[in-house]
Amino acid sequence: MAADAVIIGLGYVGLPLAQEATRAGLTILGYDINQGVVDALNSGTSHVDDLTDADIVQMQEGGFRATTDESEIASAKVVVICVPTPLSDEGGPDLRPVEGAVDAVARNLQPGMLVILESTTYPGTTDEVVRPKLEAGGLVAGTDFHLAFSPERIDPGNEKFGAKNTPKVVGGQTPACTDAAAEFYGRFIDTIVRAKGTREAETAKLLENTYRHINIALVNEMARFCHELGIDLWDVIDAASSKPFGFQAFYPGPGVGGHCIPIDPNYLSHNVRARLGYPFRFVELAQEINSGMPAYVVSRIQDQLNEDGKALRGSTVLLLGVTYKPNIADQRESPAVPLAKALVAKGATVLFHDPHVSSWGAMGDSVTRVEDPAKAVVEADLSVLVQNHREYDVDALAGSANRFFDTRGKATDSERVSRL
Numbered sequence: 001m002a003a004d005a006v007i008i009g010l011g012y013v014g015l016p017l018a019q020e021a022t023r024a025g026l027t028i029l030g031y032d033i034n035q036g037v038v039d040a041l042n043s044g045t046s047h048v049d050d051l052t053d054a055d056i057v058q059m060q061e062g063g064f065r066a067t068t069d070e071s072e073i074a075s076a077k078v079v080v081i082c083v084p085t086p087l088s089d090e091g092g093p094d095l096r097p098v099e100g101a102v103d104a105v106a107r108n109l110q111p112g113m114l115v116i117l118e119s120t121t122y123p124g125t126t127d128e129v130v131r132p133k134l135e136a137g138g139l140v141a142g143t144d145f146h147l148a149f150s151p152e153r154i155d156p157g158n159e160k161f162g163a164k165n166t167p168k169v170v171g172g173q174t175p176a177c178t179d180a181a182a183e184f185y186g187r188f189i190d191t192i193v194r195a196k197g198t199r200e201a202e203t204a205k206l207l208e209n210t211y212r213h214i215n216i217a218l219v220n221e222m223a224r225f226c227h228e229l230g231i232d233l234w235d236v237i238d239a240a241s242s243k244p245f246g247f248q249a250f251y252p253g254p255g256v257g258g259h260c261i262p263i264d265p266n267y268l269s270h271n272v273r274a275r276l277g278y279p280f281r282f283v284e285l286a287q288e289i290n291s292g293m294p295a296y297v298v299s300r301i302q303d304q305l306n307e308d309g310k311a312l313r314g315s316t317v318l319l320l321g322v323t324y325k326p327n328i329a330d331q332r333e334s335p336a337v338p339l340a341k342a343l344v345a346k347g348a349t350v351l352f353h354d355p356h357v358s359s360w361g362a363m364g365d366s367v368t369r370v371e372d373p374a375k376a377v378v379e380a381d382l383s384v385l386v387q388n389h390r391e392y393d394v395d396a397l398a399g400s401a402n403r404f405f406d407t408r409g410k411a412t413d414s415e416r417v418s419r420l
Contacts, residue, residue: 003029005078005184008101010037010066012048012330013118013152014082019055020163022062024188029076030066033100041066049156049328074108078184079115081105082152085267093121093267095129102133109134114146114180116170120205122271125149126198131173142174148181149198151205157328167191171201203268210265210283215250217286220293223252223420227300234409234419252420254386254407255293255335256324294338297407297420298346301382304403304418310381313347318380320373320397321387322354329356336386337362351376355391377401385410 004026007014018028032038040047042065044057056064073079083097098119105115115134117126126149131141141147150170155161168189172178182192195201219233226233233252241249269283302312322336323329331337336352343350344366352360353373360367370376374397377383382403385394388410398404398411407420 003027003076006076007080009083013154016163020188022059022064027063038066038068070104082118085119102130106133111144116148118152122267123199123202146177146180148172148177149201165190167193169193171195171198206268213265214286217289219250219252254297256290298342315381316349318376318383319352320385326388
């Protein structure tokens with residue numbers, strides 16, 4: 001059966017995209033190499049935060065189906081590649097998932113197809129990596145098939161902006177390719193933004209996340225010296241935010257997590273070094289500052305325990321919230337991991353609670369989950385708000401704690417509370 005589009009990679013990017021396209025009446029086929037993911041989806045079970053099981057059932061009623069059979073790619077008019085691009089050991093993007101997906105498309109490429117890459121990567125990937133693989137069989141991009149890049153902008157847990165109402169940037173190999181991609185996305189996304197080409201679309205995504213990365217690093221560095229100077233940075237940010245122009249608020253934290261901020265800017269930094277031979281200094285400095293925040297949090301924890309005459313070794317430290325964002329279960333690149341590892345290495349007994357995490361796989365048996373955070377804060381020597389989930393009554397927890405270190409600026413000031 002022919003499909004309007006096949007979406008390759010059914011994770012936090014591909015699945016919401018499939019949902020919006022299905023809602024608009026398109027027949028969507030989902031392709032993934034993970035048989036467990038495919039079986040779960042075909043049985044009506046979601047594995048991502050932003051979609052419920054009921055959402056998957058509704059998609060199925062609209063014709064959505066998942067498969068691991070790559071030959072079915074040939075039946076689609078449009079192919080959208082939404083696979084992950086983790087960092088390689090060298091600091092650039094690991095393109096093996098993208099290359100594997102493109103190879104599968106190349107084996108099933110048909111004349112007239114539109115192929116779109118959404119996976120975040122360095123500028124030039126669509127033209128230099130994807131296009132040659134697709135053209136190896138004799139078909140030519142821009143002539144025999146359309147090729148474009150459209151960066152994913154999914155923000156997991158965002159209740160205001162999703163796939164439909166977040167503007168979609170598209171850049172094609174040729175103007176006709178851009179038109180084809182804009183026409184496809186325009187069927188189920190409100191606003192389409194045309195970039196000059198694939199490189200511009202690729203770089204736009206990296207600029208968005210580099211902007212955030214650098215500004216988060218700025219306030220993280222300010223958090224350090226404001227603490228030393230006795231200045232309440234959270235109050236400073238609130239005051240600065242009253243300016244109706246020229247300022248956007250960013251907030252300090254125990255580190256940066258998720259796929260975008262700690263990873264994407266490094267694609268650009270790595271690409272600049274590899275191609276031009278000099279550093280992208282803003283990105284490298286931001287990475288240095290942000291990656292150092294877990295260690296800084298540990299040093300602040302030690303200082304607070306010292307005030308009570310306690311050593312970190314042998315003390316019980318409770319971590320509240322271990323995901324990288326509030327109100328979701330996503331743990332990718334969470335700063336809670338290096339924070340917990342550093343505490344364990346220094347001899348602390350580390351407990352954690354997270355309403356969205358029943359098992360913290362990254363830490364194994366080195367930390368213990370507690371069921372009741374209200375009881376645990378009373379027993380712990382020091383409790384740390386690492387992630388501010390809506391389930392937490394922060395002031396109540398802080399009020400019961402022996403010591404409470406708030407890295408998110410949510411607790412009311414008191415003698416027991418120290419804020420980052």
